[in-house]
Amino acid sequence: MELAVHTVELTKKYGSFTAVDRLNLSIRKGEVFGLLGPNGAGKTTTILMLLGLTEPTSGKAEVLGHDPVKEPIAVKRMVGYLPENVDFYEDLTASENLFYMAGLNGISSKERDKKVPQVLDMVGLLGSKDSLVGTFSKGMRQRLGIAAVLLKDPKLVILDEPTNGIDPEGIEKILSLIRSLAKELDVTFLLCSHMLYQVQRVCDRVGIMYRSSLVASGTVEEVGRAILGERKRIIKFKPEDNTMPKLEDIKDLEGLSEVKVLGDHFVAHFDEGKLPLVMRGLLDRGFVPFEVSGKDYSLEEIYLRYFQGV
């Protein structure tokens, strides 16, 4: 499997403070990856190291096959980076701003004429190409920022807090834009955000960063299992002779927790992997299981543990 980003024990210290601690990150080519964590977790410092804008204290990074410390220009050529706050000229139109930026990127004027309307169309702003950026909403500015990044045909796009300060409708537009661009353009996206709920749903995989370290990475399902332990299931069962359930009858049954009596039956939790053990125990003791249910990992607990108060 080809990797767009690979870091090995990547570390950044500012004096005695460790901003990024032995980060091992793998981002696959073509995926949308969310680096998620509360403010101050070390996400921006990680981006700066990937872009070759700050040197790691130790460890290594490889971005699209290049070392950002030794080959920063090669990395910058292929990576589009949109920082948290993008500045445009307010009294220029959307098109004019992009023409200007394309010039800064060394794109020829002939190429600019072709590319500017193309990228404006991709982000849904072609209809506003002649409007002054001063009249744009935060969401429209963010989409214009994405258009600016796309001007140089990047292979990897890094967006820092892409949904910050944007209204719900604008967020919806940005996130579905990212999803469709990833599909159409075969570009890898790295989204850094402290908005776990918003951003995770457009990500193929996520990494949770907390206090300078990556605490888990993978699909939301894998991250849920790594952080929250095995998925809990709920089982309902009753005595086969239809007598009233009594808690003392099942007190030493293996694998069950949070057992309660609910009318004519019991309700209990168990770890998904223990289903055969639980079933055997119940049947041996003369109980009839009649319902097993459970829900997917909820990000709520992860949120409460790592993101609360941000």
Ligand SMILES: Nc1ncnc2c1ncn2[C@@H]1O[C@H](COP(=O)(O)OP(=O)(O)OP(=O)(O)O)[C@@H](O)[C@H]1O
């Ligand atoms: N140049 C610096 N000198 C000293 N400390 C720094 C420097 N840059 C960042 N830090 C510290 O490193 C920690 C991680 O910062 P970083 O900006 O990477 O976090 P973050 O996860 O991106 O959060 P945010 O979304 O707030 O930017 C913070 O505690 C910050 O104060």
